[in-house]
Amino acid sequence: MKIFSAEQLYEADKTTLEKQEITSEALMERAGTKIFNWLQKRMQGAPVKFHIFCGIGNNGGDGLVVGRLLIEHGYNVHVYVVNCSDKRSKNFLINYDKIKNATKKWPSLMKGEDDFPQINPDDIIVDAIFGIGLNRCPSGWVKNLIQYLNRSQAFILAIDIPSGLSANAPLEDMEAVIKANHTLTFQTPKLSFFLPETGVFVSNFDVLDIGLDLEYLQKTEPLAQIISKAEAQRFYRTREKFGHKGTYGHTLIIAGSYGKIGAAVLASTAAFRIGAGMVTAFVPKCGYSILQSTVPEAMVLTDKEEEFLSEITYDFEPSAIGIGMGIGKNEATVSALEKLFKNNKTPFVIDADALNIISENRELLKSLPKNSVLTPHPGELKGLVGKWKNDYDKLEKVKKFSKKHGVVVIIKGAYTITVFNDKLYINSSGNPGMATAGSGDSLSGVVAGLLSQGYDALLAAVFGVYIHGRAGDIAAELMGYEATMASDIIGNLSEAYLDLFSKEEPQSEPMA
Numbered sequence: 039m040k041i042f043s044a045e046q047l048y049e050a051d052k053t054t055l056e057k058q059e060i061t062s063e064a065l066m067e068r069a070g071t072k073i074f075n076w077l078q079k080r081m082q083g084a085p086v087k088f089h090i091f092c093g094i095g096n097n098g099g100d101g102l103v104v105g106r107l108l109i110e111h112g113y114n115v116h117v118y119v120v121n122c123s124d125k126r127s128k129n130f131l132i133n134y135d136k137i138k139n140a141t142k143k144w145p146s147l148m149k150g151e152d153d154f155p156q157i158n159p160d161d162i163i164v165d166a167i168f169g170i171g172l173n174r175c176p177s178g179w180v181k182n183l184i185q186y187l188n189r190s191q192a193f194i195l196a197i198d199i200p201s202g203l204s205a206n207a208p209l210e211d212m213e214a215v216i217k218a219n220h221t222l223t224f225q226t227p228k229l230s231f232f233l234p235e236t237g238v239f240v241s242n243f244d245v246l247d248i249g250l251d252l253e254y255l256q257k258t259e260p261l262a263q264i265i266s267k268a269e270a271q272r273f274y275r276t277r278e279k280f281g282h283k284g285t286y287g288h289t290l291i292i293a294g295s296y297g298k299i300g301a302a303v304l305a306s307t308a309a310f311r312i313g314a315g316m317v318t319a320f321v322p323k324c325g326y327s328i329l330q331s332t333v334p335e336a337m338v339l340t341d342k343e344e345e346f347l348s349e350i351t352y353d354f355e356p357s358a359i360g361i362g363m364g365i366g367k368n369e370a371t372v373s374a375l376e377k378l379f380k381n382n383k384t385p386f387v388i389d390a391d392a393l394n395i396i397s398e399n400r401e402l403l404k405s406l407p408k409n410s411v412l413t414p415h416p417g418e419l420k421g422l423v424g425k426w427k428n429d430y431d432k433l434e435k436v437k438k439f440s441k442k443h444g445v446v447v448i449i450k451g452a453y454t455i456t457v458f459n460d461k462l463y464i465n466s467s468g469n470p471g472m473a474t475a476g477s478g479d480s481l482s483g484v485v486a487g488l489l490s491q492g493y494d495a496l497l498a499a500v501f502g503v504y505i506h507g508r509a510g511d512i513a514a515e516l517m518g519y520e521a522t523m524a525s526d527i528i529g530n531l532s533e534a535y536l537d538l539f540s541k542e543e544p545q546s547e548p549m550a
């Protein structure tokens with residue numbers, strides 16, 4: 039699924055009106071009806087009280103449509119107009135009249151704090167104050183209203199986007215945003231839903247298809263692409279009937295130091311589970327017995343040092359190398375890395391301490407093998423690209439870094455984002471149960487194992503992140519978030535693969 043900017047959505051809106059020969063009023067009725075249907079399906083006429091707060095633009099217009107439809111279907115509804123400006127949109131005004139005609143009275147006009155209504159915790163608030171047309175930070179009594187609604191403890195359903203949030207621009211004031219319990223967004227989700235600073239205001243969201251022009255949506259280059267099951271199915275490469283272990287490559291995992299040999303165990307196991315034909319682990323001497331007994335399928339090579347890596351040598355041609363998990367930052371390890379990078383054309387996955395070493399020895403950036411996949415969590419990313427002002431600034435910095443060094447960067451997090459040149463791929467699988475030690479090590483093994491099988495760097499990254507997250511989701515379904523451990527994620531890579539083709543993802547709406 040594609041993510042479009044607010045500007046692109048306005049363009050799509052315009053094209054839709056022209057091509058479908060409909061009025062903007064009809065499109066608003068369509069959008070409002072979708073929201074109403076969503077609510078009706080869940081509420082089934084329940085006598086709960088709705089408070090609908092409408093701004094004076096088209097988001098407010100949507101709110102008025104929803105209000106009218108709810109009233110016509112016998113719901114207990116109070117509609118308020120947040121009268122922050124006299125400049126009302128045309129479709130707001132049309133629906134303002136329509137709701138008056140339907141109910142025989144005007145909605146309550148709010149002009150300041152004195153007009154704030156009483157809201158009980160078991161009421162429902164529909165937030166239609168601002169949509170993607172927000173052009174400045176809410177202030178004054180409107181900001182106070184937003185805070186008042188957030189404090190109410192009532193369930194807040196945001197229309198299109200929580201008011202105060204921009205679709206694709208940074209947040210100025212954390213205190214001036216509706217904290218929605220659920221968001222119903224039109225046609226495609228907005229980029230701010232997926233970034234840590236802004237996504238927290240959105241909570242769960244559903245995308246409602248309002249029938250914007252499909253041709254426009256298909257041909258327009260999006261801001262980002264969401265990776266879900268449908269995309270992952272397309273990326274998957276089938277295993278050949280006459281394939282042998284050589285066909286699926288030989289992954290070299292260079293990982294571990296004294297006390298952190300587990301990182302090598304996890305990454306090696308993950309590389310096998312994702313389908314690498316062979317896996318060799320290169321570890322300090324102290325890791326030898328551990329690897330041999332915990333991953334008997336793997337071959338093991340050891341460094342001359344007992345507790346850390348100092349010289350990386352091997353006598354075969356790996357098809358991919360995963361390096362960095364738990365290696366520490368010993369001086370000897372730094373020069374071992376330098377040598378390895380300089381003399382290698384093998385596809386690399388670079389993680390953890392290898393990333394920290396690069397950040398602290400910037401000259402290493404010059405020898406970074408092209409098309410490497412880097413897998414930083416936010417702390418490691420800061421070392422690589424420097425501090426960022428906000429999440430949007432972060433994305434720009436990573437794009438620049440990716441372009442400059444010719445590498446794929448996986449920004450790990452709740453919605454992991456893979457960056458390659460100017461392109462963003464947002465992963466849809468995964469859950470907070472994966473916030474557990476070693477889950478990143480297993481991701482490195484997964485991506486290295488895919489590179490071994492011949493997936494190119496970008497595909498290995500994007501597909502690997504999806505499958506890893508899906509395995510985490512299946513693990514969490516079985517064990518709960520808290521009990522899920524990295525080895526459970528690895529243990530469910532098999533289920534994640536099977537799930538890829540087992541059943542269709544419940545798709546409520548066809549999407550671009």
Ligand SMILES: NC(=O)C1=CN([C@@H]2O[C@H](COP(=O)(O)OP(=O)(O)OC[C@H]3O[C@@H](n4cnc5c(N)ncnc54)[C@H](OP(=O)(O)O)[C@@H]3O)[C@@H](O)[C@H]2O)[C@@H](O)CC1
Pocket residue numbers: 047048050051065066069093094095096097098099100122123125126127167168169170171172173174175176177180197198199224248250
């Ligand atoms: N695109 C589509 O395909 C479809 C879109 N639809 C809907 O339209 C929504 C977009 O509507 P929109 O463009 O009218 O803008 P909206 O978000 O209602 O707000 C703009 C108004 O608020 C004002 N304003 C802004 N910031 C402010 C602030 N901080 N504090 C105070 N005022 C502020 C600004 O006023 P002004 O700057 O002129 O003072 C302007 O009047 C979209 O989210 C979706 O719900 C659907 O109906 C159908 C298909």
Ligand SMILES: Nc1ncnc2c1ncn2[C@@H]1O[C@H](COP(=O)(O)OP(=O)(O)O)[C@@H](O)[C@H]1O
Pocket residue numbers: 390415450451452453454467468469470471472473474475476477478479480481
């Ligand atoms: N809240 C979350 N939702 C989804 N995925 C998460 C969440 N928290 C962490 N993860 C995933 O778990 C992994 C954690 O990686 P990392 O921080 O490197 O762990 P470690 O270094 O302990 O192995 C990443 O793949 C990340 O995307």
Ligand SMILES: [K+]
Pocket residue numbers: 097165166167168169196197198199200201
């Ligand atoms: K809204």
